[in-house]
Amino acid sequence: MQDQIEQLVARALEELAGTPAADLDDWRRRYTGRSGELTGILRGIGKLSAGERPLAGQLANAARQRLESAFEDRKTVVEAESSADVEAIDVTLPGYRPVVGGLHPVTQTLRDIRRVFANIGFRAVDSPEVEWDEYNFEKLNIPRDHPARDMWDTFFVDNPDRPGEMLLRTHTSPAQARVMEQTDPPIRIITPGRCYRYEDVDASHEATFFQVEGLAVDTNITMADLRGTLEYFARALFGEDRRIRIRGSYFPFTEPSCEAEMSCHVCGGDGCRVCGRTGWIEMLGAGMVHPDVLEGVGYDHRKYSGFAFGMGVERIAMLRYGIDDIRHFYRNDLRFLRQFN
Ligand SMILES: [Zn+2]
Incomplete structure (x- = not known):
């Protein structure tokens, strides 16, 4: 037992x-x-x-x-x-740092441009990316047979009801006509947005890009107002020492038309690689609103005048950050994008 x-x-x-x-x-x-x-x-x-x-x-x-x-x-x-x-869950261990996104350099630039113009009373207006030929071209003094149409290689959109009339806007200028049709002067607007062109992509051209168009219409608006506005803009974005110079150009919807250049923000005007040793950098196209455009939206061009300007946002961002190839913006390469956060 x-x-x-x-x-x-x-x-x-x-x-x-x-x-x-x-x-x-x-x-x-x-x-x-x-x-x-x-x-x-x-x-x-x-x-x-x-x-x-x-x-x-x-x-x-x-x-x-x-x-x-x-x-x-x-x-x-x-x-x-x-x-x-x-x-076994040790609450004193440091946690994983969450991945925080950042704003794309083009978005940052776009926001800064909006802020700069908001400070002097320009209201930002949205407008359709899919447009009618009428607004993209005709109301901007560019009829169908106008040779200036070659300046904008266009993506057309199939529309069985109105064949050949629907397109992806090639610039943000159609917003000008849309706003003026619905609003009486005085007008002070900017129209930031994406544009499309049927274009070969290279270091300075993308098929889609952002533009900011500006428009001011009132009595007694002159070229001096345009110049003052652009100088204010250049100084706000590129430094107090910037100067502006204007030389003749051609756009169908402005008369006279001009290219605005600013003194180089890298060398201060002495000449460097960025400005091609000239001391000046092309900034944007501008001009006084063409009388035909004013009449087309029902404004009396003897009473009202206005100026308009249009700039490529990527180009402004390239100048600000010293980027030499526009294609970097849309490659979605994080090594590039993380430099701006
Ligand atoms: Zn320079």
Whole structure:
């Protein structure tokens, strides 16, 4: 009987050592429970002789106590282990830094341009990217057979109801006509937006790009107002020392038309690689609104006059940041884009 008990205890303890929390109650039932093995041995004591009984009883009770206390120990260990799993989340560890996006350099430039013009009372106006030929060309003094149409290579949009009349705007100028049709002077607006041209892409041309058009119409608006506005803009974006010079150019919707140049913001006018050693940088095209355009939207050109200008936002961004290839903007190369955040 003694051997039997010792073997049972040894087997039970060995098994207990590897028992997980979920199986602990099952172990207890099999060994010390009401129909467990040790309980069975205890019941057998009654059949022993009176001389053997006391010793067997002591052994069996000692075995029971050993198993019960081993059970409690095991239970404590297993519970400690499972709560250790929960505490394995170390709240003092530094977290992962979330990836923070940044504004695209063209977006940053566009916002700065809007802010600069907002400061002198120019309201930003939105206008459709899919346009009618009428607004993109005709109302801007560019009829169908006009040779100036060659200046804008156009993406046309299929429209069965009005074939050949729907297109992706080639400039933001259509907004001029749309605003003037709906508003009486005085007008001071800018029209920032995306434009499309069917063009070969190279270091200075993209098929899609952003433009900001500006328009001011009122009584007694002169070329001097245009010049002052552009000088203010150049100084606000490129530094207080910038100067402006204007030379003749041609656009169908302005008369006279001009190109505005600013003194080089890199060399200050002495001549460098950026300005091609001339000291001057081409900034934008501009001019006085053509009388035909004013008449076309129902304004009396003898009473009102105005100026308009249009700039490529990518070009302004390239000048600001010293970027030499417009294609960098739309390659989505993070090594490039991260430099601006
Ligand atoms: Zn220079």
